[in-house]
Amino acid sequence: MITDEEYAAALDVRHPLGAARARLARPDPRLVYLDGNSLGPLPIATGDRLARFVEEEWGRDLVRGWQRWVDLPTQVGDRLGAALLGAAPGQVVVTDSVTVNLYKLAWAALDASPPGRRVIVTTDHEFPTDAYVLSAVAAQHGGSVRVYDGLIGDDVALLATSHVDYRSAEIADVEALTVQAHRAGARVLWDLSHSAGSVPVHLDAAGVDLAVGCTYKYLNAGPGAPGYLYVRRGLAEQLRTPIPGWFGHHDQFAMASEYVPARGVARFLAGSPPVAGLLAVDSGVALLAEVGIDVLRATSRALTTYLVELAEEWLLPLGFRLASPRDATTRGGHVALAHPDAYAISAALIRDADVVADVRPPDILRLAPVPLVTSFADVREGLRRIRDLVASGGYAGAEHVGRVT
């Protein structure tokens, strides 16, 4: 039976990433960490890399280190693009936060659209920041935001939405939506925050114009590590950034008083890049590149499929509802389970059961195995603890701290 311990053990024998497990920190053997979609675990190599950066580079080389650091946004961007985004070199930079990057690219897309196109089409279930930024950008250009209803009219400048939904984990059809937008004369902007590093992404092949994403989830780059942005080759030269900075200047160290944008995607750089964060992104990307996104995805699918099957046996009878697609081919790296008491359950899981998941309004418990470290036995143990907690009612009164990003 799939609920048996032996079943999980048999799956783990064939776990393709067993050997890679030692590459990530696993500090507490009792902890079942099912929140990889919120903050990815620490790669051991990243700890070493950051220590070396602090002591040897900043500490010893001092300002001379900039001779190497200055190109990190494009270098790490190229490596990220090749390993995880299906992007040829020269189209990705790692810089700023997802929020700021989304602002820059959406602003640029509207700025470059003909006067009759001032609408941004998006969904009504985007991550909040995305909704805020898209509304603000539309308003700043005298336009508006419209919820996607299957149609994209000829007043649309930009279709902007997420590759993987942050609550349901549903995977959008990047190719089809990009084609539809282009036929309507609009550009597309994909938020890859919940997909890249978990689900294969093929930006070049799909003809995507613009994309942004974060690095602290599936890229294991640490809390608040910088985001990235992608601008299709040939498109950047048609776009202006709203935030022109010296790192995006054609000839940065001439320090001219007139702004002349760099060729290509680098024009979307602005201020001095966060070196520690860039090195952490580089280290995280290198680890994923070594394993390969296809193996990661296959492992993730197997783990989440097993998780869904266990949930059907153990949790649905306790009042949970599957809020993710049942079909693994259209589901990203996490599983959403709805329960009216999701917030209290999540709080009690952390407090009493050493299970870390997270919650999203109104009632969604999100569970994300980390393919690199989570075993099938971990998934079973996590689900077993959730079952026992909920069956016992032991979560009643648990106070959600509301402070987990």
Place this chain on the structure above:
Amino acid sequence: MITDEEYAAALDVRHPLGAARARLARPDPRLVYLDGNSLGPLPIATGDRLARFVEEEWGRDLVRGWQRWVDLPTQVGDRLGAALLGAAPGQVVVTDSVTVNLYKLAWAALDASPPGRRVIVTTDHEFPTDAYVLSAVAAQHGGSVRVYDGLIGDDVALLATSHVDYRSAEIADVEALTVQAHRAGARVLWDLSHSAGSVPVHLDAAGVDLAVGCTYKYLNAGPGAPGYLYVRRGLAEQLRTPIPGWFGHHDQFAMASEYVPARGVARFLAGSPPVAGLLAVDSGVALLAEVGIDVLRATSRALTTYLVELAEEWLLPLGFRLASPRDATTRGGHVALAHPDAYAISAALIRDADVVADVRPPDILRLAPVPLVTSFADVREGLRRIRDLVASGGYAGAEHVGRVT
């Protein structure tokens, strides 16, 4: 004679920061580091703090760490404001880069100005990024930039300039210019990148409206550490950010689809904050707070005054010109010396003489002792090596790498 070794030694006996020197990494005893205005040295405590963050917080606490990290932008902002900006709590946040922060605040100031006020007054010698951003913001609001000529007209929305000039180190009169701007009905925005941590700043007392600054120079927070912004109490509620993000939302974790700005300066937060960078800022600020800005400033003045006196003896006869105020009371933490071959001289100093200074177009060699670690003997030794190099002509043909921020 001031050029004697004994003179420097006598000054060092009274160096008020001798004991604090052990708090910063000093990796190479031969190196004379005179570029503290570009990248401050590593505080030993920061290396320890970052290692603890990586291994114990990210590595072990994982996503639960956000319960502490989430408030860092305001907490570190308050501590920075109290120690170095003359700002009461609730007016400073540490976030994003200086470029992005300048954009947000300048945009907000123009956005909130009456229709007839669309001009930004600034100087023609700002740091390039500032010039680019101010021009872009003015254009985005249908306005323009005007160079300050002593007058501020009634079409001016914002006076935006630097407290300490990034080339000459001249200190602007914050109080007088702020009063003048307010009399004209304009708001003021000060860039403190080259002053805070080096020169006392009194934002509240001067009635300043807005300010931004960086942390990798005099705040010793490391390359690309996040910048900060200040919004005067009571003003934030009248301003909108152009980049609304979830960290600036009134009730972030409700994750509502409508943006409701947080009260106060926190509305200018956007995406997830860079935790490692914030901890480094906190550590750097704590060190400066412990020493005290008045002691730092007095030491800096003594060091730069000695540097100027030595330059007058040794370097002016070799074709250098003092490009900073002679009067220490109007000079910030660095000294600018102009020389037609400044670029080649700087390159040769690094390559052949273990002296790190930096250059700015067209011909400025910048020299910045770090009050916490630079001794008077260091200053003398640095100037002696510059004299010997230039007197010998040994810099001819040295290629400037152009890559030192």
